Amino acid sequence: MDRDPWAKFRRPNSEHPAQSEETRTHQHPGVAGARRPNAMPSPSPAPPPVLPISEHEDEIVAAVDANPVVVVIGETGSGKSTQLSQILHRRGYTRRGAIAVTQPRRVAAVSVSRRVAQELGVPLGDEVGYAIRFEDRTSERTCIKYLTDGILLRESLSNPELKQYSVIILDEAHERSLNTDILLGLMKRLIKDRASDLKVLITSATLDGLKVSKFFSGCPVLNIPGTLFPVEKFYSTDRPTNYIESSLRTAIDIHAKEPPGDVLIFMTGKDDIDKMVSKLEERIRNLEEGSCIDALVLPLHGSLPPELQVRVFAPAPPNCRRFIVATNVAETSLTVDGVVFVIDCGYVKQRQYNPSSGMYSLDVVQISRVQADQRAGRAGRTRPGKCYRLYPISIYQNEFLEATVPEIQRSSLAGSVLYLKSLNLPDINILKFDFLDPPSRELRIIILKEEINKV
Numbered sequence: 001m002d003r004d005p006w007a008k009f010r011r012p013n014s015e016h017p018a019q020s021e022e023t024r025t026h027q028h029p030g031v032a033g034a035r036r037p038n039a040m041p042s043p044s045p046a047p048p049p050v051l052p053i054s055e056h057e058d059e060i061v062a063a064v065d066a067n068p069v070v071v072v073i074g075e076t077g078s079g080k081s082t083q084l085s086q087i088l089h090r091r092g093y094t095r096r097g098a099i100a101v102t103q104p105r106r107v108a109a110v111s112v113s114r115r116v117a118q119e120l121g122v123p124l125g126d127e128v129g130y131a132i133r134f135e136d137r138t139s140e141r142t143c144i145k146y147l148t149d150g151i152l153l154r155e156s157l158s159n160p161e162l163k164q165y166s167v168i169i170l171d172e173a174h175e176r177s178l179n180t181d182i183l184l185g186l187m188k189r190l191i192k193d194r195a196s197d198l199k200v201l202i203t204s205a206t207l208d209g210l211k212v213s214k215f216f217s218g219c220p221v222l223n224i225p226g227t228l229f230p231v232e233k234f235y236s237t238d239r240p241t242n243y244i245e246s247s248l249r250t251a252i253d254i255h256a257k258e259p260p261g262d263v264l265i266f267m268t269g270k271d272d273i274d275k276m277v278s279k280l281e282e283r284i285r286n287l288e289e290g291s292c293i294d295a296l297v298l299p300l301h302g303s304l305p306p307e308l309q310v311r312v313f314a315p316a317p318p319n320c321r322r323f324i325v326a327t328n329v330a331e332t333s334l335t336v337d338g339v340v341f342v343i344d345c346g347y348v349k350q351r352q353y354n355p356s357s358g359m360y361s362l363d364v365v366q367i368s369r370v371q372a373d374q375r376a377g378r379a380g381r382t383r384p385g386k387c388y389r390l391y392p393i394s395i396y397q398n399e400f401l402e403a404t405v406p407e408i409q410r411s412s413l414a415g416s417v418l419y420l421k422s423l424n425l426p427d428i429n430i431l432k433f434d435f436l437d438p439p440s441r442e443l444r445i446i447i448l449k450e451e452i453n454k455v
């Protein structure tokens with residue numbers, strides 16, 4: 001093991017007095033002292049922290065009252081997913097219909113709805129519920145419903161006007177899956193038909209709000225400032241030669257040197273995770289007895305059965321550090337209570353189409369800056385956090401793409417056509433369908449040819 005484990009990590013803000021936005025330690029101006037639950041030991045339980053989104057409740061409600069579409073951009077952990085729905089519920093928006101909040105992944109829909117039900121003090125499935133593939137935990141009483149974007153799309157097939165909803169929140173819109181992009185186009189159409197009784201919110205920490213605003217005829221963009229807790233970012237001085245080994249070493253260094261707090265490690269896929277889990281367990285077993293607190297290593301990925309996925313949300317055993325080794329299912333939206341440290345290897349497994357072979361492949365590719373910032377945002381949610389980026393800042397600034405390429409632009413033309421056709425969207429002419437980033441001209445020509453053939 002390195003003698004000085006942090007020698008290879010540079011803390012940019014200590015070396016660059018003029019901090020750039022992405023390396024600065026963010027702190028909400030109003031969170032010092034009493035707001036922070038852990039800051040002042042007190043015999044009585046501390047009041048829950050006021051989240052930046054809740055501090056701007058009046059401004060948000062005024063914008064929603066006055067406009068059919070509002071874009072809300074707020075830092076990771078500022079309260080977009082858990083608070084916006086509650087604010088609009090409180091302000092009467094559920095009298096005419098339910099509030100739908102989309103999440104890019106099932107685990108996020110389940111965990112965020114649980115949190116909101118808990119905050120409102122109601123059983124999950126009553127006023128607050130979720131719907132994911134193969135599981136619908138809602139009832140007639142449900143007025144705040146979390147659902148994956150795929151489920152909302154399916155609902156729009158059987159009920160194109162989505163009349164059951166008074167508000168639709170497309171959350172974590174930066175993910176730009178094919179489903180999200182189609183939903184954005186559907187919302188644009190829907191607000192024309194239902195301008196008087198539908199409100200649409202598009203939210204993210206890392207979305208190009210102006211681009212979305214332009215798409216929705218100049219709708220307002222609310223930039224909500226502030227984070228709850230700071231996240232300090234450290235960069236490796238070298239490019240990783242073996243990101244599993246680098247992650248392992250960093251995890252063990254944290255375990256040996258840092259105070260209690262769970263560690264979230266981003267890997268690229270199930271194989272890496274399995275390797276990482278067994279190697280980490282082995283290295284922890286080999287540590288000198290009594291030199292560290294206990295440790296528990298948990299995997300988290302999309303193919304894990306749901307009951308094993310939710311293990312990471314159960315409270316940690318006392319005096320024990322949890323290591324959660326996850327794919328990008330944990331990248332967006334999730335709050336795992338107890339996570340203080342994030343290790344980001346800088347890679348992700350991404351499905352892309354290779355036009356020369358005509359086949360899809362799952363490749364390990366560099367993440368985008370949006371993904372790096374989402375990963376860092378998984379720390380600093382319930383207390384100050386640290387994010388170890390296993391790549392130099394120059395790679396973050398100069399090599400990473402600003403945002404992940406939208407799925408529609410990574411897909412085969414034929415595949416996209418088939419998918420769009422399979423949705424059988426009523427009354428929609430795909431040729432004229434309004435996309436935030438339109439599919440290529442070739443895709444439109446293919447569809448056009450098909451239409452001509454039919455005639």
Ligand SMILES: Nc1ncnc2c1ncn2[C@@H]1O[C@H](COP(=O)(O)OP(=O)(O)OP(=O)(O)O)[C@@H](O)[C@H]1O
Pocket residue numbers: 051074075076077078079080081082083112115204205228332333334335336337377380381382
């Ligand atoms: N399960 C939970 N346990 C403890 N605290 C939680 C939990 N879920 C949310 N919180 C608290 O609520 C805050 C807001 O969470 P929320 O998911 O609404 O943020 P967000 O703005 O949607 O973040 P992101 O952009 O990362 O999705 C968190 O920072 C955390 O302090």
Ligand SMILES: [Mg+2]
Pocket residue numbers: 080081082171172332333334
């Ligand atoms: Mg969120």
